[in-house]
Amino acid sequence: xxxxxxxxxxxxxxxxxxxxxxxxxxxxxxxxxxxxxxxxxxxxxxxxxxxxxxxxxxxxxxxxxxxxxxxxxxxxxxxxxxxxxxxxxxxxxxxxxxxxxxxxxxxxxxxxxxxxxxxxxxxxxxxxxxxxxxxxxxxxxxxxxxxxxxxxxxxxxxxxxxxxxx
Numbered sequence: 001x002x003x004x005x006x007x008x009x010x011x012x013x014x015x016x017x018x019x020x021x022x023x024x025x026x027x028x029x030x031x032x033x034x035x036x037x038x039x040x041x042x043x044x045x046x047x048x049x050x051x052x053x054x055x056x057x058x059x060x061x062x063x064x065x066x067x068x069x070x071x072x073x074x075x076x077x078x079x080x081x082x083x084x085x086x087x088x089x090x091x092x093x094x095x096x097x098x099x100x101x102x103x104x105x106x107x108x109x110x111x112x113x114x115x116x117x118x119x120x121x122x123x124x125x126x127x128x129x130x131x132x133x134x135x136x137x138x139x140x141x142x143x144x145x146x147x148x149x150x151x152x153x154x155x156x157x158x159x160x161x162x163x164x165x166x
Contacts, residue, residue: 078125085121
């Protein structure tokens with residue numbers, strides 16, 4: 001779920017209602033939420049204003065190849081998490097316990113994973129497929145290892161390599 005959808009859900013309005021408030025179309029809001037279109041800076045300011053917010057711009061380092069590959073794996077895991085949250089989170093909790101024993105130097109990130117695993121599935125998926133520096137760091141000590149079979153990992157890697165080559 002992206003930030004525009006999150007904001008819309010917070011104020012509990014439909015795409016059509018938010019579009020009317022902002023002065024754009026429902027289809028534009030749908031495109032922003034799906035990621036197929038990005039709002040202009042002017043639209044971002046209008047969105048923020050109607051919600052009583054002020055937009056904040058941050059600059060972060062570009063995703064590295066390794067970041068994008070890890071993200072590709074976690075996007076598949078996020079889809080699976082939404083379909084079967086109980087089983088996936090339980091496996092992640094078991095993996096997390098092993099990681100905590102094996103990697104005490106990563107205690108701060110692993111304790112954050114404990115908190116993330118308590119989030120509702122939709123919020124957890126947002127965190128694991130985020131592009132913030134924290135989300136990137138968290139994926140490096142992900143408790144979701146072993147969730148994808150070897151064939152699934154190969155498939156994700158093949159798609160990733162094809163996208164990188166394009």
